[in-house]
Amino acid sequence: MLSLIDDEISELRNILAEGLLVPVFQPIVDFRARSIFGYEALIRGPEGGSLHSPDQLFAAAKRAGLALELEHACREASLRGFAAQSLVGRLFLNVTPGCLLDPQLMNGHTQALLRELGLPANRIVLELTENQQITDLPGIQEALLHYRGRGFQIAIDDLGEGFANLRMWSDLRPEFVKIDKHFVHGIADDRIKYHFVRAMQDLAEICNASLVAEGIERAEDFNCIRDMGIACGQGYFIARPAPKPPRHLPPAVSSALDQRRISLTPLASGSGKLPTARTLLRAIEPLSISATNDVAIARFEADPELYVLPVVNAGQPVGMLNRHSLIDRFARPFRRELYGSKSCDLFMDHAPLIVDEQASIQELALMLALAPKHYLYDGFIVTGDGKYLGVGSSQDLMATITEMQISAARYANPLTQLPGNVPINEHIDRMLGADVDFVAAYIDIDNFKPFNDNFGYRRGDDVIQTLGQLVCEAVDQRNDFVGHIGGDDFFVVFQSVDWEIRCWQLIRSFAERMDAMIGPEERAQGGYMAENRRGELGFQSLPTLSIGAVRVQSGQFESHREVAAAASVAKKQAKKRAKDPGGVIGGSVFIERRRLGADLVVPASRQLN
Incomplete structure (x- = not known):
């Protein structure tokens, strides 16, 4: 041993x-x-x-x-x-x-x-x-x-x-x-x-x-x-x-x-396309790695608005020269004579912030937030397939983010902060434009108005906020888009293959949460006495969910309006099924299986047991 x-x-x-x-x-x-x-x-x-x-x-x-x-x-x-x-x-x-x-x-x-x-x-x-x-x-x-x-x-x-x-x-x-x-x-x-x-x-x-x-x-x-x-x-x-x-x-x-997936948080209005690093770049002629410091100083002196100079080697970015840093170095005695004829890589930043042209604004902002502070002054180099394209500034980035935040605030639902009608429509159009198969699901609360009238709008808002939270928990946040149309209506664009299971899980979760939000008397009776829409006193069932779903395949719809209309029809069918006296009250999912050129609608609706 x-x-x-x-x-x-x-x-x-x-x-x-x-x-x-x-x-x-x-x-x-x-x-x-x-x-x-x-x-x-x-x-x-x-x-x-x-x-x-x-x-x-x-x-x-x-x-x-x-x-x-x-x-x-x-x-x-x-x-x-x-x-x-x-x-x-x-x-x-x-x-x-x-x-x-x-x-x-x-x-x-x-x-x-x-x-x-x-x-x-x-x-x-x-x-x-x-x-x-x-x-x-x-x-x-x-x-x-x-x-x-x-x-x-x-x-x-x-x-x-x-x-x-x-x-x-x-x-x-x-x-x-x-x-x-x-x-x-x-x-x-x-x-x-x-x-x-x-x-x-x-x-x-x-x-x-x-x-x-x-x-x-x-x-x-x-x-x-x-x-x-x-x-x-x-x-x-x-x-x-x-x-x-x-x-x-x-x-x-x-x-x-x-292989980029469709973005789930479209913050920009109009075209529905999110800004990328390419939208921020300015075309600045780069320096070759073989250029001297004298050449760099001459470039800065000739253009007072030039604050940085990217340095490339065979088209690939390798560094960044900062105007103030370089001029300060050469302001000292004999520095120009000693270093002016030497390569510009002597004083450049060898690890500049480099981003691909397809990087989103959110990704770019996070990179700058986590990077050393000097990147905020120097900005970033934008590349395409690894080759230099231009330079972007943090000021332009901040201005773009501010515009996006204002747009997001304008189009978000104030109660749940989920995307509202405009972002929902934009996202559906982007999905259609990309020829991506998806499922559009319209979610509505049954028996909500009597509950809201009887228990007060604060309790009603609690129910809506609870549903918003449950929907976000039920979906796959990597693939599925959640929107709040308004009131007690929500909309989900599913890319998850197990979307139907998620819908039924949502119905069960909502029923469990409603049980926890009411008193023991209402829970024991399965409802409460209140006035209906006609002002008549009667027994009211507890709120439940109806979900109408439409499978959307390539070429089947041309715009978000057609998808929304089909989902609305499916939601109405789901609500009818929920009111069916022969079923067990608790929730309903209706799946419309219509195909182009076919008038037949075959429902797939079930009651929660």
Whole structure:
């Protein structure tokens, strides 16, 4: 046994002494920019050796008391491998909390190595792993302040794996948070995982952090994460870790990014098309990476309204020059003589904010909110298929968002804040224009007026607000659009394949909630005595739901008016069924199965048992 351990230690020391560690890199995709955001550096031992696996490698180092030495060697190998290949974006380096306090990391060695390699610190993300308990939290916080002051950013790994990294998030306030792969794998088919990740997303927005979904292995999960608005993702579906990773998005990933679903929150009026980054771009002639600082200064001096200059290499954006920063540098004595003839990449921001032309205004606003403050002044670079198109400003973005918010407020229902008639109509027209099959469902409360008259409008508003909440809970928020027509009428545009089951679940949920909102006497009698529409005193049943549904297929309807009319007819049929004295009162769903050229309507209506 001792011989095996001695052999293991000897092999490990040889790996460290000979520099035999092999760095591999796994790309991280930025969903909003539709590009590679950066790479996570992982490490392997020599191929074919007993310590090739990272688990065996680090376990051996721990047993041998060489954990810190191995971590330093991994960091140096990863930085050199990243720089040697001139990989784009940020580099995520795995670091244990204990290593942050090690003098070798804080003594400037890493900064010297970065200068040697030509890597600015703002491209390096220190990713804290949870395989080591934090025993000196104040010391870690002081260390992070030190690293942030030098330009490094911080990430925490495997959010959701344990309570410790939730506390790390709260105490350390990282710029990036990685979601544990347990919550990512199968998220497209698991509502619980979906809502867990949605909660993480809400926390990230509050904490100004960007989420990275790890372990994406299926196209369905990739699409779900993308549609949720998560910032970044990585996993085998995108690419496996490799010594020479892909520099551009693989075709399968580009294809998945192109498969956009119909937006569920159309805030813009008129055409129904949401503004994108392309609508904000200004065509500024970029500088070539080979241009000198003198050329850049001349461009700024010739145009007083020019505040930034994008820098490109073979058509791809690689940096951004800020007018005030550059002129301030050259205002010092002899700076023009020393640096004027040098390349403009010397003083440019090597990590500008880059977005794809198809990025929505909401995505763009979130990116700016989570980015360092200087991006608010510099703006962002807009690309198409990875090529430079122009530059956008945060002022134009804010003006557009303000217009959208005013429009949204104008068209939202004041009681439920759900989209009203105009957004509903726009969304239906967009669905029809995209030739997407869907189901239009008209939801109405039966026996609502007597209830409202007898118990008061405040109780009536409570019922309407309750129904709005239940409808939002019943639908798939990734696929289905919920609107409030007015009063007690709601409208849902379903893309979910199990829409009919969701309708019946809604009817049951509403009946249960009504039971909780009335007194024991009304509950026991199943109703109450009140005046009807003709002013006659009589027994009134408790409010229930009627849902009329219409299947809409490509080419069947031409406008939202036709869809709304068909759904209204189906709703009336559902209400008739609900009043059928032969049925059990509780709710009704009527499905119209009409086809073009056919007069026959075959109902599929059932009573709630």
